[in-house]
Amino acid sequence: MTDKKKFKILATLATVLTVLILSYNVLSEYFMPEIEGYLERRIYYEKVISKKGLSMHKGMYWKEKE
Amino acid sequence: MKNLKIILLITVIASAIAGYSMQVFLPEKKADERIYLKEIAPGIEFPEKKTNPPHYQSGEGITAFNTYDVVPSIRGYAGPIKILLALNPDGKIAGIKILDHKETKNYVHYMESQEYLRHFIGKSINDSFELDKDIDGISRATVSVEAMAKTIKESSRIVASDVLKIPVKPEEAKKAHGTGWITYLLLFSPAIVFYFITRKSKSFLRARDLSLVLSIPVIGLYLSSPFSILHVFNLVLLRPSSSMLWVIILASTIISIIIAGRFYCGWLCPFGALSEFIGRLPFKKWDIPVETDDRWRDLKYVLLGAAAVIVFISRRVEFGNYETYVTLFSFHGNYLAWSLVVITLLANLKVERFWCRYLCPVAALTGMLSRKDKGYPSRNDCPMGNKPMPLISECIRCNRCYKGRG
Numbered sequence: 001m002t003d004k005k006k007f008k009i010l011a012t013l014a015t016v017l018t019v020l021i022l023s024y025n026v027l028s029e030y031f032m033p034e035i036e037g038y039l040e041r042r043i044y045y046e047k048v049i050s051k052k053g054l055s056m057h058k059g060m061y062w063k064e065k066e
Numbered sequence: 067m068k069n070l071k072i073i074l075l076i077t078v079i080a081s082a083i084a085g086y087s088m089q090v091f092l093p094e095k096k097a098d099e100r101i102y103l104k105e106i107a108p109g110i111e112f113p114e115k116k117t118n119p120p121h122y123q124s125g126e127g128i129t130a131f132n133t134y135d136v137v138p139s140i141r142g143y144a145g146p147i148k149i150l151l152a153l154n155p156d157g158k159i160a161g162i163k164i165l166d167h168k169e170t171k172n173y174v175h176y177m178e179s180q181e182y183l184r185h186f187i188g189k190s191i192n193d194s195f196e197l198d199k200d201i202d203g204i205s206r207a208t209v210s211v212e213a214m215a216k217t218i219k220e221s222s223r224i225v226a227s228d229v230l231k232i233p234v235k236p237e238e239a240k241k242a243h244g245t246g247w248i249t250y251l252l253l254f255s256p257a258i259v260f261y262f263i264t265r266k267s268k269s270f271l272r273a274r275d276l277s278l279v280l281s282i283p284v285i286g287l288y289l290s291s292p293f294s295i296l297h298v299f300n301l302v303l304l305r306p307s308s309s310m311l312w313v314i315i316l317a318s319t320i321i322s323i324i325i326a327g328r329f330y331c332g333w334l335c336p337f338g339a340l341s342e343f344i345g346r347l348p349f350k351k352w353d354i355p356v357e358t359d360d361r362w363r364d365l366k367y368v369l370l371g372a373a374a375v376i377v378f379i380s381r382r383v384e385f386g387n388y389e390t391y392v393t394l395f396s397f398h399g400n401y402l403a404w405s406l407v408v409i410t411l412l413a414n415l416k417v418e419r420f421w422c423r424y425l426c427p428v429a430a431l432t433g434m435l436s437r438k439d440k441g442y443p444s445r446n447d448c449p450m451g452n453k454p455m456p457l458i459s460e461c462i463r464c465n466r467c468y469k470g471r472g
Contacts, residue, residue, distance in 0.1 A: 003352035003353045003354060004352075004353075004354060004355055004358055006352060006416070007352050007354050007358065007362075007416075007417060008358070010409070010413055010416075010417070010420075011362050011365070011424055013409065014406065014409055014410060014413070014420075014424070014425060015365060015369075015425075017402055017405055017406045017409065018369055018388050018406060018425060020402050021387075021388040021400075021402045021403055021406060022372065022373060022376060022385070022386070022388055024400065024402060025376075025384065025385045025386070025387060025388075026376060026380070026385050029382070029385070
């Protein structure tokens with residue numbers, strides 16, 4: 001492999017990392033909490049509420065009442 | 067290259083205008099104090115907010131308030147730190163929650179934690195709130211923690227005096243600023259003097275090495291304040307810090323750019339120093355064709371433009387943070403940020419000053435603002451690996467090749 005090729009791979013990797021960092025800065029603020037919240041609700045639904053035969057929406061309402 | 071800079075300038079100006087317009091037409095969503103009141107004073111019911119100063123008061127005598135309503139002028143590194151505080155009837159802090167701030171997350175992540183905020187619970191309004199005495203300081207976040215302590219102290223004293231009618235002890239005279247700015251000037255001043263001396267005489271070129279060596283423990287580790295593009299973003303967004311260190315770093319760097327281009331990169335940047343010293347280790351460097359090198363050097367301008375667009379549209383400075391020196395010297399970052407630090411440091415073994423040449427936003431900004439100087443033709447041991455007669459935006463003014471203006 002030539003030095004030029006090695007350099008291009010290294011520079012591309014660093015660029016991709018930089019773009020990922022910038023994207024993560026924005027996404028972690030706006031989207032991650034929503035995704036995390038949804039996953040938490042979904043896991044709770046699958047583990048507990050679905051066994052009671054309720055839909056997710058009704059189940060969350062039931063959980064709040066509980 | 068010139069076209070790229072013009073396109074970037076237009077894009078950044080357009081995003082700044084868009085950001086300001088959005089701020090005017092779509093005001094920022096404020097934190098709902100009512101939700102957080104339940105968090106800081108569980109089980110307590112607060113009626114409507116009262117005025118003079120704005121506060122909530124429960125039947126049990128608990129008084130809660132947003133510190134920003136009481137002392138809006140106290141600023142941290144990047145603006146006010148808005149805190150929701152609850153005071154007991156005897157003037158002791160019963161609850162605390164940070165509502166909003168614009169500090170760099172890398173430095174203040176511990177300050178925001180419940181573990182740290184718990185230190186304030188039970189403190190009296192007449193306590194001194196002095197760092198490292200009755201409040202734990204946080205290294206690398208001194209300015210922010212000082213601002214937070216001052217915000218809590220002054221706002222709670224005003225509320226205690228005006229609302230709870232508790233007598234407040236008069237404040238002892240104190241020094242207005244820490245000594246960090248003096249330390250910075252003690253490094254900056256000799257460096258700039260030797261910069262000019264080495265333009266006249268090559269005998270003192272080792273002074274640059276000494277300056278770089280000192281920059282790592284002093285600017286990097288002790289002050290933890292390398293010049294960052296976040297300083298510039300905060301300035302453009304009109305969010306100056308009340309820290310003298312912030313003012314001195316910004317002012318000295320701007321002055322140095324005007325008189326000596328990328329002097330900061332070549333003489334004072336602690337990450338540049340680390341990169342350069344790693345690059346001096348005896349590893350054979352890659353042979354990169356000039357055209358390839360030139361093309362990739364433009365990348366830093368594109369990244370700076372992208373970060374500026376994100377920051378100016380969102381008006382959130384921390385969104386534009388991808389700087390390796392912020393991660394390294396704050397000792398905080400996610401695995402992506404740390405991966406970039408490791409890669410950019412190791413890369414110097416094969417490519418001189420890899421981060422400075424291709425990715426650094428400060429290099430892009432200081433390079434764009436550098437004035438022309440034909441005295442730098444470059445030479446084979448250029449620390450930036452510059453080709454003969456490089457663009458002045460790529461020269462870090464080490465003065466090894468300086469041939470004078472003639």
